[in-house]
Amino acid sequence: MRESTFTLLGLERTALDVTHGMSIAMALFAIACGLLMLAAVRHAPDLVRRRTAFGRVSLAASLAALGLALLLLPAPPIVILPVTSYAFALSLRRGAKA
Template sequence: MVNTAMPARTSTGADPVRPFRIGAYGFVVLGAGHLAFTAAGASATPTPEQRAADTAMRESTFTLLGLERTTLDVTHGMSIAMALFVIACGLLMLAAVRHAPHLVRRRTAFGRVSLVTSLAAFGLALLLLPAPPIVILPITSCAFALSLRRGAAD
């Protein structure tokens, strides 16, 4: 009789859950770090160049769906919102894998979407972002890829 309570694993016996958790925690660290850097930047004394850029962004306004916003408002708002979404995504990944580890023990879309998202974000980071995401996102990408490699085929 086959015991269905046994987790699906590859022939090596390496559990794919651990690297997946590392990737998910990486997302949490990335978002939390972004919020910390944002708070630190907001409390720091701006350089003359930063003051000039902030002034220009405050003077540039647009209206969308009846709401007028400055470019500075939108930039800061999107930045903070994206950090919160990255944290939430990582926490949801951790909760899902805790309650349904088969989502990563078997190669499902759950693991594939995590890897693709991490790789896409890494590509964007290389083109547009500073060092912290360029350091963290290859780690999350490798962790998600290792998790998929260790997972059992569907």
């Protein structure tokens, strides 16, 4: 990947640069989404208690990411994503009991 270079809009990059750059950007967006979800639930706990789409979308996204991780990614996401999926499912279950 280091040997394969290309120029796009005057910038020369390797395939490795693009892959690493996209991975880091996606990680930053995932962290930002997680922080936004925590802030939203802190300010409006009924989003989870009433089992709104907020909790369901979070669970669906986590499960979809887990599926992709199982197919394409190394161990760290495969270890972390079941934990996040379980946490989202647990919050929905507890929200139904409240």
